[in-house]
Amino acid sequence: xxxxxxxxxxxxxxxxxxxxxxxGCVRFIYNQMLANRMAVYEQYRDNKEALKQQKYxxxxxxxxxxxxxxxxxxxxxxxxxxxxxxxxxxxxRDPSIGFPNFKSKHKSKKSYTTNNQKGxxxxxxxxxxxxxKLKNVHIKLHRQLPKNAVIKSATISQKATGKYEISIxxxxxxxxxxxxxxxxxxxxxxxxxxSLFVDSQASSPEYPKFYRLAEARLKKEQSKxxxxxxxxxxxxxxxxxxxxxxxxVVNQRKDFLHNVSRKIANNYDAVVIEDLNLQYMAQGLNLxxxxxxxxxxxxxxxxxxxxxxxxxxxxxxxKWYPSSKLCHCCGEKNNQxxxxxxxxTCQRCGTTLDRDVNAAINIKLEGCRILGIA
Numbered sequence: 582x583x584x585x586x587x588x589x590x591x592x593x594x595x596x597x598x599x600x601x602x603x604x605g606c607v608r609f610i611y612n613q614m615l616a617n618r619m620a621v622y623e624q625y626r627d628n629k630e631a632l633k634q635q636k637y638x639x640x641x642x643x644x645x646x647x648x649x650x651x652x653x654x655x656x657x658x659x660x661x662x663x664x665x666x667x668x669x670x671x672x673x674r675d676p677s678i679g680f681p682n683f684k685s686k687h688k689s690k691k692s693y694t695t696n697n698q699k700g701x702x703x704x705x706x707x708x709x710x711x712x713x714k715l716k717n718v719h720i721k722l723h724r725q726l727p728k729n730a731v732i733k734s735a736t737i738s739q740k741a742t743g744k745y746e747i748s749i750x751x752x753x754x755x756x757x758x759x760x761x762x763x764x765x766x767x768x769x770x771x772x773x774x775x776s777l778f779v780d781s782q783a784s785s786p787e788y789p790k791f792y793r794l795a796e797a798r799l800k801k802e803q804s805k806x807x808x809x810x811x812x813x814x815x816x817x818x819x820x821x822x823x824x825x826x827x828x829x830v831v832n833q834r835k836d837f838l839h840n841v842s843r844k845i846a847n848n849y850d851a852v853v854i855e856d857l858n859l860q861y862m863a864q865g866l867n868l869x870x871x872x873x874x875x876x877x878x879x880x881x882x883x884x885x886x887x888x889x890x891x892x893x894x895x896x897x898x899x900k901w902y903p904s905s906k907l908c909h910c911c912g913e914k915n916n917q918x919x920x921x922x923x924x925x926t927c928q929r930c931g932t933t934l935d936r937d938v939n940a941a942i943n944i945k946l947e948g949c950r951i952l953g954i955a
Contacts, residue, residue: 582755583733584886586726590710590737590745591719599715600737600745603653604691608684610640610650611661615681618669654713657693664694692738702732702749710747712737720747727753741824759892762851764954769853769945771904771937774871777841777880778854779937781945786841791833792874799826834876842883846891852884853896853948855904896948904940904947908932 592600617638625632640658644650650658668681695702701713710720712735726732730751737747769781777788802823809816845852863872885895898904906915908927918925923936 582757582890583750583752584727585736585748585750586724587746587748588723589721590747591721592715592745593719596715596718599653600739603657603693603714603737604739605686606650606653607657607661607693608686608689609647610643610658611665612683613643614638614640614662614665615683618665654693654695656695656698656713660694660696690738692736694734694736696734697732702735712747726751727755729753740828742821742828755890757890757892760850760894762849762894762952762954764949766850767853767945767949767952767954768845768849768851769941769943769948771941771944772855772857772875772877773937774868774875777875777877779941781938781941783935783938783941786837788875789833789837790871790874791830791837792870795826795830799823802826834874835879838876838880838883842880842887846884846887846893849893851894851896851948851952852888853898853944853951854881854884855902855944856897856900858900894952896951898944898947898951902944902947904943905936907939907943908934909939909942909946 614637621635621637622632625635640650640655640662665681671678672680695713697703701711703711704720704722704726705711705717707722708719709717712718726749730753733750733752735747735749737745739745770778771780773779773785775788776785779785802819806816806819806823809819857877859872859875859878863869881895888895903914906918907913908915908930910932911927911930913927913929915925915927918936924933925936926933
């Protein structure tokens with residue numbers, strides 16, 4: 582099994598300076614290699630055969646012109662090249678993702694990845710981790726890594742609030758026995774903008790909407806930030822206040838979703854959801870704040886790995902499956918059902934149906950059919 586564990590880092594002043602240098606060098610190398618690729622393409626765009634034969638610049642090539650690149654971890658620069666290659670592959674696979682962009686000093690995320698080579702990344706004790714170039718760094722190890730886990734790589738990042746985090750990717754052998762789900766141990770979840778989801782047992786977690794609760798204070802603090810002079814110390818102080826408020830909302834949302842997903846993963850052997858395009862929904866239904874604050878996509882990711890760790894399954898059904906329009910009792914389809922109708926009566930069997938509960942039950946039934954337990 583491969584899994585990443587995230588911890589808080591507490592570097593000293595010298596390590597903080599080196600981390601900032603590394604972030605800058607990684608960003609610099611990424612931008613230089615992207616500019617090089619774009620220049621080569623413009624030069625040979627009309628000659629595809631010649632374009633295929635061109636060799637692009639590598640991080641080592643830039644060290645000759647910029648000796649200060651040697652101060653930082655060489656594997657961090659190498660991983661910047663891998664990230665650029667991945668960005669190109671993603672663009673060619675799906676052009677809607679967008680062409681790779683240049684990284685900004687002020688807007689792009691500050692992070693870099695380094696690999697473990699013969700113990701260059703290792704835990705010294707419960708409070709110290711060894712990292713390339715940085716040497717021993719203080720870490721808050723709030724949970725232990727799995728026994729016999731092998732560290733593969735580490736990603737160091739800095740939040741907008743200035744806090745440092747490290748994500749340690751480890752690999753270990755885990756004896757996972759597949760669990761055979763039954764109809765009783767399967768649950769269907771229907772997305773709900775107001776309450777996160779409604780399940781096939783007619784219950785919902787009643788999501789607190791953390792962003793909405795903090796919106797008034799955020800508006801006040803962001804108004805103060807907009808009045809501060811750019812580049813001033815007061816603006817930086819106010820930016821930290823706004824960043825901390827956003828970080829609190831994110832942490833509240835993650836904590837709530839972790840608790841909900843853990844409860845579901847422990848109580849059910851299979852979970853069925855719809856394959857929704859939440860980004861499109863936020864743009865098309867005037868529900869941007871509610872959809873982005875909801876966190877249903879994050880809940881899906883949490884469920885996916887928590888179920889997999891226990892040998893259980895997350896089933897995703899097609900987003901065009903008419904879960905809301907089908908009567909779960911007789912299968913009659915109501916093609917006239919509008920989005921504003923929250924309850925409707927089946928014309929065939931006369932059952933009065935709650936839109937969300939009915940959809941969740943139909944999602945569960947479709948998932949059971951896919952699993953072969955219907």
